[in-house]
Amino acid sequence: MSALPWLVALWLFAIGFYGMMTSRHYVHLIGCLSVMQSGTYVLLLAAGFRWGAGPPIFSDHPPGTPAVDPVVQALVLTDIVVGAAVTALLLALALQLHKRRGTLDPEELKPMRR
Amino acid sequence: MTPLLAGLLLLVAATGAGVVLTRQPRRQVMAMAANGLALTVLFTALQAPDVAFSQLVVGTAAVPLLFLAVLASIRLHRPEEKE
């Protein structure tokens, strides 16, 4: 039971990978990529968690009270925002592809099959 | 493992699978927003309010909106779309 967070992180990564592999639409594929990414968020935050500890913000409770790990939270926080911008870049590429080739199905976009 | 955390983790796992298994992109946007909301609640329960804040804004508002704009644009630039 104690392994549930790690299992959920693994599950998100695996199902996102499965979705990317079987996707027939590039926009859907980018959504699957974000699911894979959220697996890493769950893994990192679960690794920094501690039973009975509060958030690492000492405005309500004084410094010195038990708190969870702020380092992993800082990592995940920046990654969420930067990840959104990278998702936007991928979407722009997909849009461009659609304008050039008129389709977003990876199977129809084999380079030799014009 | 408290029931709350276990339930939230399972919810995130289920909504994540929902995003992948919703094959139609326009419906997938809604699944993504639901997944973002589930992640937000999970991060709050893991004592990470900063991260939950970030996930709330980005995961439930900004990214689904970008996807919607892209889907609208795809529809507009292909009038002879076969759906």
Next chain:
Amino acid sequence: MSPRARGILATLAALALAPGALAVLRAMPAFGDHPLPYGDAVNRIAPAERIVSNMVTAVNFDLRGFDTLGEEVMLLAAVVGTVVVLRGSRGEGVGDRPATCGDRPIPPRSEAVVLLCRIIAPLTLLYGLYVVLHAQLTPGGGFQGGAIIGSGLLLVWVGEGYNAWRRLVPGVVLHALEGGGAGLYALMGFGAMLTGAAFLTNVLPLGEWGSILSGGVIPVVNFGVGLAVSGAFGMLFLEFLEETREPKDGEEP
């Protein structure tokens, strides 16, 4: 490779990797009950050393300040890439009418939507600014506040329509926010070098506990990030929504 062959290959790869994944799972520490050396060190030292109460901000903008500069540049690069890719084929003009899908009419905005947006949009932008400015004290910071401001700008579009939105939020301002914010961050790092310290050393006075200006360099670089992220999200929305407009004659290839 056919989808079928790809599926078989992926299943074989998953079967090959499964023992490793199981071994890692068994070796993982118990959830919520293992030492956190770095986190505990930050929680013990940073409140006294940096006079900030939000440890996540302290890690982001001081202890890991150089890494965050890297993240900032990644954001800048991704946004610039998006803009270049989208404008490369569309041109820089502003479409003056919405593109329609076949002969489907465009529904007019209802007065309730306009009223709600006029009330909520300023409040959202103000709240975003609050979140940016109180990074060292309460949950929030430049990344979250910037995203709130950037998304709040969309309420102007919902309430006032596309053309008013483009007039009220000119692209030039967003470009300046994006570049200026990232520039402020980097300049703050070089500013520390002028005093003889290393890049991004916290050279400013630390202030008092609980003050909005406490933390020395932290509020400054955090504000830079807030500017850059709000500019980035504003630009992303602007570029993607411009894609849904009717192109001006002769711009579409």
